[in-house]
Amino acid sequence: MSEVAASILGSTRPRSDGFRDDEFRSDRFIAGLALAGMLVVGGLVWLETAPFLVALFAVGVVLGVALYHGAFGFTAGWRNLVTKRRGAGMRAQLLLFALSSLIMIPLLGSGQPGMVGAVAPIGVSLVVGSFLFGIGMQLGGGCGSGTLFTVGAGNIRMLVTLLFFIVGAVVGSIHLPWWLDLPAVDPISLIDVAGVPGAIAIQWLGLALVMLWVNRVERRAHGEVQRGELQCSPTENGWWRTLLTGRWPFVWAILVLAVGNALTLAIGGAPWGITFAFNLWGAKALQAVGVDMSQFEFWTWDYPAMALSDSVLVNITSVMNFGLLLGAMWAAGMANRFNEASRQRPQGRPFLAAVIGGLLLGYGARLGFGCNIGALFSGLASGSLHAWVWFACAFVGSLIGIRLRPMFRLAN
Numbered sequence: 001m002s003e004v005a006a007s008i009l010g011s012t013r014p015r016s017d018g019f020r021d022d023e024f025r026s027d028r029f030i031a032g033l034a035l036a037g038m039l040v041v042g043g044l045v046w047l048e049t050a051p052f053l054v055a056l057f058a059v060g061v062v063l064g065v066a067l068y069h070g071a072f073g074f075t076a077g078w079r080n081l082v083t084k085r086r087g088a089g090m091r092a093q094l095l096l097f098a099l100s101s102l103i104m105i106p107l108l109g110s111g112q113p114g115m116v117g118a119v120a121p122i123g124v125s126l127v128v129g130s131f132l133f134g135i136g137m138q139l140g141g142g143c144g145s146g147t148l149f150t151v152g153a154g155n156i157r158m159l160v161t162l163l164f165f166i167v168g169a170v171v172g173s174i175h176l177p178w179w180l181d182l183p184a185v186d187p188i189s190l191i192d193v194a195g196v197p198g199a200i201a202i203q204w205l206g207l208a209l210v211m212l213w214v215n216r217v218e219r220r221a222h223g224e225v226q227r228g229e230l231q232c233s234p235t236e237n238g239w240w241r242t243l244l245t246g247r248w249p250f251v252w253a254i255l256v257l258a259v260g261n262a263l264t265l266a267i268g269g270a271p272w273g274i275t276f277a278f279n280l281w282g283a284k285a286l287q288a289v290g291v292d293m294s295q296f297e298f299w300t301w302d303y304p305a306m307a308l309s310d311s312v313l314v315n316i317t318s319v320m321n322f323g324l325l326l327g328a329m330w331a332a333g334m335a336n337r338f339n340e341a342s343r344q345r346p347q348g349r350p351f352l353a354a355v356i357g358g359l360l361l362g363y364g365a366r367l368g369f370g371c372n373i374g375a376l377f378s379g380l381a382s383g384s385l386h387a388w389v390w391f392a393c394a395f396v397g398s399l400i401g402i403r404l405r406p407m408f409r410l411a412n
Helices: 003-009 028-048 051-070 075-084 088-109 124-140 144-152 156-180 190-222 239-245 250-268 276-288 302-309 316-334 348-367 372-381 386-408
Strands: none
Touching: 028 051, 028 316, 051 144, 051 250, 051 316, 075 088, 075 124, 075 190, 075 386, 088 190, 088 250, 088 372, 124 156, 124 348, 124 386, 144 156, 144 316, 144 348, 144 372, 156 276, 156 348, 250 372, 276 302, 276 316, 276 348, 348 386, 372 386
């Protein structure tokens, strides 16, 4: 979740979410516009390619709704642990990883053809990329998914972050071959090393150790551990109204995100990712103004070259990102909070932080083989060791980003 989403929906639990329980008003124009966009994009995807991509587009829509209403994410959760010593957001993430590992590792271990996990090498590129990404997520105000769904919710500052996210990702793609020549070891899959039961056991043991540390930090600061992430009851307004207007209990978002990633793997053949599409959009924009992207090695590799030559409507990551944007837009409209975080007068330093943060996010994501979704969430759910290295390095970078935030007049 981005900091902006936190400002919209509140980042910790118990929370003051700002939703007016005595009112049930939606922004019909925004909600209707989002629905129209879904019909248009879904129809174009249907005409352009196979029905399975329409299904993935629908998955993207649901994920966008869950991210918005669940206010679920990484940036504020990590920062709350560091600055407030509250761990509900971190524990929610760890529960998500544990559930996803339980679902997706057996799928990947079943040996079905055409299904691959998010497994990547461990080396200098990964360490540097995830570290830079960690700094960027605190300055930019969100991770990959957080940036995307807050843009869908109408946040102007996050649109700046997204634009420079794309710039950083394209520059990273140009530099990536050089980084990959630096020392690294081949990808390590826990499924190959320990089998399916062993991989799940190792993942759960690691996640349990992290959770114990998070609980210890919170207990030492406050004398107790809040368990807001385990609450599953809706507000007093009832299940249906909470579902449509937010804010969802963490457990709801955990279930939707875990099932959504598993569906992405089952339907598309690979786990959920976000940032390759940013590379692709930037490269296509440069190509449209006459830049020959084939002069750069990355864009001669099989998958990037194919994606660059095809329509974005046949690229899974792009299609799901479109769905996520529109899903978040619809959710914000239903909650009557579209553009809520942009109603204050723009300020220079926070916008400068968005520029710097966006560049670091994009460059770091390319070097680190993805963002919190593609590298961390999907990597852990695939039983890849590189995801643990990404987690540690990004968290260290995030610590530095948190220290830098006051320089840009960003609250901690």
